[in-house]
Amino acid sequence: MALKVERSTPESRGFAVFLVLALAALAALPYYAGPGAMRLVAEMAYYLALAQLWNLLAGYAGLVSVGQQAFVGLGGYSLYYLTSEFNVHPLVALMLAGPIAAAISLPMAFAVFRLRGAYFAVGTWVLAEIFALAISLVERLGAGSGMSLTPAIVRQIAPDRAGRELAVYWIALAIVVIVFAAAYLLLRSRHGLALTAIRDSEPASESLGVDTFRTKLMVYVVTAGCTGCVGAFIFLQKLRISPEAGFSVNDWTVVVIFMVVIGGIGTLEGPIVGMLVYFGLRETLAQYGTWYLILLGMAAVAIMLLAQDGLWGLVVRRFNLHLFPVRRHLAR
Amino acid sequence: MTDWLNILIQGALLGGLYALFAVGLSLSFGIMRLVNIAHGDLIVLAAYVALVVINATGLYSIATLLVVVPAMFALGYALQRWLLNYTLSGGLLPPLLVSFGISVIIENLLLQIFGASTYRLQAGAIETQSFALGGIYIGAYPLLVFATAFAAIAALQVLFYRTGLGRAFRATSDDADTAELMGIDNRHLYAVAMAIAMIFTAVAGVLMAIRETFDPAAGPIRLIFAFEAVIIGGLGSLWGTLLGGMVLGVAQAVGGALSPTWEILAGHLAFLVVLLLRPSGLFPHTRD
Numbered sequence: 001m002a003l004k005v006e007r008s009t010p011e012s013r014g015f016a017v018f019l020v021l022a023l024a025a026l027a028a029l030p031y032y033a034g035p036g037a038m039r040l041v042a043e044m045a046y047y048l049a050l051a052q053l054w055n056l057l058a059g060y061a062g063l064v065s066v067g068q069q070a071f072v073g074l075g076g077y078s079l080y081y082l083t084s085e086f087n088v089h090p091l092v093a094l095m096l097a098g099p100i101a102a103a104i105s106l107p108m109a110f111a112v113f114r115l116r117g118a119y120f121a122v123g124t125w126v127l128a129e130i131f132a133l134a135i136s137l138v139e140r141l142g143a144g145s146g147m148s149l150t151p152a153i154v155r156q157i158a159p160d161r162a163g164r165e166l167a168v169y170w171i172a173l174a175i176v177v178i179v180f181a182a183a184y185l186l187l188r189s190r191h192g193l194a195l196t197a198i199r200d201s202e203p204a205s206e207s208l209g210v211d212t213f214r215t216k217l218m219v220y221v222v223t224a225g226c227t228g229c230v231g232a233f234i235f236l237q238k239l240r241i242s243p244e245a246g247f248s249v250n251d252w253t254v255v256v257i258f259m260v261v262i263g264g265i266g267t268l269e270g271p272i273v274g275m276l277v278y279f280g281l282r283e284t285l286a287q288y289g290t291w292y293l294i295l296l297g298m299a300a301v302a303i304m305l306l307a308q309d310g311l312w313g314l315v316v317r318r319f320n321l322h323l324f325p326v327r328r329h330l331a332r
Numbered sequence: 333m334t335d336w337l338n339i340l341i342q343g344a345l346l347g348g349l350y351a352l353f354a355v356g357l358s359l360s361f362g363i364m365r366l367v368n369i370a371h372g373d374l375i376v377l378a379a380y381v382a383l384v385v386i387n388a389t390g391l392y393s394i395a396t397l398l399v400v401v402p403a404m405f406a407l408g409y410a411l412q413r414w415l416l417n418y419t420l421s422g423g424l425l426p427p428l429l430v431s432f433g434i435s436v437i438i439e440n441l442l443l444q445i446f447g448a449s450t451y452r453l454q455a456g457a458i459e460t461q462s463f464a465l466g467g468i469y470i471g472a473y474p475l476l477v478f479a480t481a482f483a484a485i486a487a488l489q490v491l492f493y494r495t496g497l498g499r500a501f502r503a504t505s506d507d508a509d510t511a512e513l514m515g516i517d518n519r520h521l522y523a524v525a526m527a528i529a530m531i532f533t534a535v536a537g538v539l540m541a542i543r544e545t546f547d548p549a550a551g552p553i554r555l556i557f558a559f560e561a562v563i564i565g566g567l568g569s570l571w572g573t574l575l576g577g578m579v580l581g582v583a584q585a586v587g588g589a590l591s592p593t594w595e596i597l598a599g600h601l602a603f604l605v606v607l608l609l610r611p612s613g614l615f616p617h618t619r620d
Contacts, residue, residue: 064428066369111604114611115563118367118428122559123607126600129556133597144593249552254436261429290440297440301433304426305418 007188007325015323026173030166038165042172042237044279049179049230050252051259051271053223056183058257059266060195061219062202064117067124069253070108070131071101071224073246075231077135080147080241085140090149090157094171094232101228102221109220113213125249132247146242154239168237175233179226183268186222187326191215196326199266258296262303264310268324273312334467336589341468343585347578348478349543352536353558354565354573355484356529362568363505363525364412364420366427370435372555374530377438378404378537379546383451393453393542401534408530413523420522435551442548450545459542477539481577484532485570491528492570501525553596560603566613575615579606 030038050068058064075097082093108127115123136144158164186192194215197205206212231252235241245251255278263274278296285292303310315321353375360366368374381403382396391399411434419426461472492498503511504521512518540546540554557580565576580599587598606614 058425062424064425066432111607114607117424118369119559119563121369121428122367122556123563125552126556126560126603130597130600130604133593133600137593137597254432257429257432258436265425290443294437294440294444297433297435297437301415301430301437304430304433305415308422308426 003330005328005330007328009322009325009329011321012323012325023173023177027170030169035165038169040279042169044275045172045176046230046234047256047259047278048271048275049176050227050256051263051275052176052179052183052268053227053230054253054256055260055265055268055271056186056195056219057223059260059270060187060199061216062198063216063220064121065124066121066249066253066257067112067126067128068223068227068256069247069249069251070124070128071105071227072231072234072252073128073131073135073241073243074101074104075228075233076235076241076246077141077147078228079232079236080149081141083149083153084147090153090236091171094229094236097232098225098229101231102225105221105224108224109217113217113220128247128249132243135246136243142242144243146240146245149236149239157236171233172237175230179230180268182222182226184324184326187268187324191218192326195219255296258300260310261300262296262310264312264316266309267312267316268326269322270310270312274310277311337468339585339589340582341470342474343582344578345471345474345478345581346585347561347574347581348474348481349536349540349577350557350561350580351481351574351577352477352484352532352539353554354561354577355481355488355532355570356536357555357558358562358568358570358573359488359529359532360526361562363501364416364522366416366420367431368416369428369431369555370438370551371431371533371558372553373435373438373442373551374404374407374533375537375540375554375558376546376548376551377442378534379451379453379541380442380446381534382453382538382541383446386453393455394538397535397538400538401531404530404534404537405527408533409523409527412526413519416526417519417522435555439548439551446548448547448549450547451541452545453538453541455542473543477543480535480539481574484535485574488570497524557599560599563613564603564606566616569613569615572613572615576613579614 026041029041050072054065054068057068078097078100079090079093082088082096083090088096112120112123112127135141141147154164158167187195194205194210194212197208197210198212198215202212231246235246238245259274259278260271261274262277263272264270277299281292281295285295307314309316353372356374357368357371360368360371378400381400382393385391385396385399386393415434416427416430419430455473458472458476462469463472463475490498492501500511500516500521503514504516504518508518561573561577561580563576564579565572565574579602583602584595584599587601588595590598
């Protein structure tokens, strides 16, 4: 009986079909739902993208950053600066924001990579604070009060409001699809094998010849670029940016960390589960103030103590279900 | 000239407060290798405990330490013994994310209970008194804070190097497994260490609440100041932490003198410069 190495499983092939159908249904959402639903789905989409990026960084490369809001803010400000000062088309600026954030992240890495573990976490946070404070000193960028996108710039996306809402919605979907595709392809590549090895044991992967420093640096810079692009999108849709909103640790990092930890860190599926749990709790408990944040905090603590691989980890343990075929297994 | 001297002295005295912020963080890292992300929120929690005590009893603000210190001591013991201890065996993520979760829980509970308004504690005449030495003015309250920080670090130094408990701390820090073989109960010892760290956190919280306003969201920036003082001073060095706090305080005072918007930024930049030029800090003592 011949054995062969396979990556896909019957479940993952079924899931791929489901994924295509679900995406088609979501893409068609504007034709059967109102702008409220579109805004919520767009928000879910960009949060899912942020969560997957943080998951790659913390779950795979072991770089627990509490400073990803630096790149959200930098991406947002890049978009505002490019469109207002150089008349760049907003969609072009959206694509340029990624490389800009990635370029800025490279020198930052040389500072924060000197710190390990939790000190790395706080170090990245300090850098984000530095950017927020520095930008609030720059008159050109609206200083502390921030900037708005002028109607002339906004009209470049689409001349009327309905067209803009449609464009923004589809861009959100495109961003999350691209981030997932990139993460999936990265994990199936040579670098993905190195990353998974680092996730499981850093010293062991190093002893087998994985260049952990370069792999981590690559992940840091790539996720910074993608986070910058997501940030540019977030503030393209919000039409206003300020240092406080752009570099908010609560909005762009705390919430994202909860999603990943609750869903299951170090798996591609985890952030999806965590994102759904977060929005479920937020939408049902929003009228009771910040209790949903307290509940999320407790859930994160409980999961770290009792089931470190999160809700998705429980599913994997019970049903051995892998929806994204990134691992190899023997098949007949 | 004396203007700048005054600014330097004010900054150095402010560094005493930052050193008090940092001592607890430094202690839990030194003994448990635990970086407590909730540290800043625990400082703010201590300030709120003092506020509640004052409102209930009318006690003088500094005297609330008689209640706040034991309360935080007990909380520290419980937190470490029944929560944080369970995170120490499983690698990097659990302690980080559990303390991160605690941070968010504390901040939002304070927000639910006390609302978002800012508070400040009153300490009476001492807040405004100052001594004149030539052209230099030294505020009585900043001097008191600095003296407290100095005394706190001297006391810890004695605890570490002159007592049996200190020997146990150092042994566990060097090699937790061997220390356990020698009959030390690490779980209890870690809880005691966190309780001691909380004594300094309580003092820092009350002294901070008299010097500046606080609100439920005031924790994270205190964690950052504490962290900067520890890194500037060098990991594991107690006197280094005091000097790190002073460097941070001076940088902020000089930045603030140039322009108020530069105050915090100048402190962050001083931290960044030290990190780039001397990554192990100005007075390194132990490796991680």
